[in-house]
Amino acid sequence: MALTLIESAKLALGRDETLKATVMELYAKASDLMQYLPFQDITGNSLVFNREQTLPSVGFRSLNEAYTEGSGTVDRVTEVLAIAG
Known part of the structure; x- marks a missing residue:
């Protein structure tokens, strides 16, 4: 489940992780x-x-005619992650 930095900071404060919550709040206030x-x-x-x-492409049809299929292509992508800071 995705959380915003403010929500994550509130959860960290509830677990007595003050330093972690402070860093999250600083990131959130930066922009x-x-x-x-x-x-x-x-x-x-x-x-x-x-x-x-x-x-997929969009098509139009007349009354009582068949639909034309429009399909798109999907690629599987892998992104390498890095630590911010």
Whole structure:
């Protein structure tokens, strides 16, 4: 489940992890955008996800005619992660 930095800091304070909560709050206050971005815990040093290479096409049809199929392509991508800071 993805959490924002502020939500993660509140959870860390509840577990008496004051230093961790303080660092999270500093990151969140560094930029207005950072406090709204959701973050996700990941085990390991890489993240695998699907990325749409091409989108399906949109088609129109007349009454009582068959649909034309429009399919996109999806690529499996692996990103190597690094520690921020």
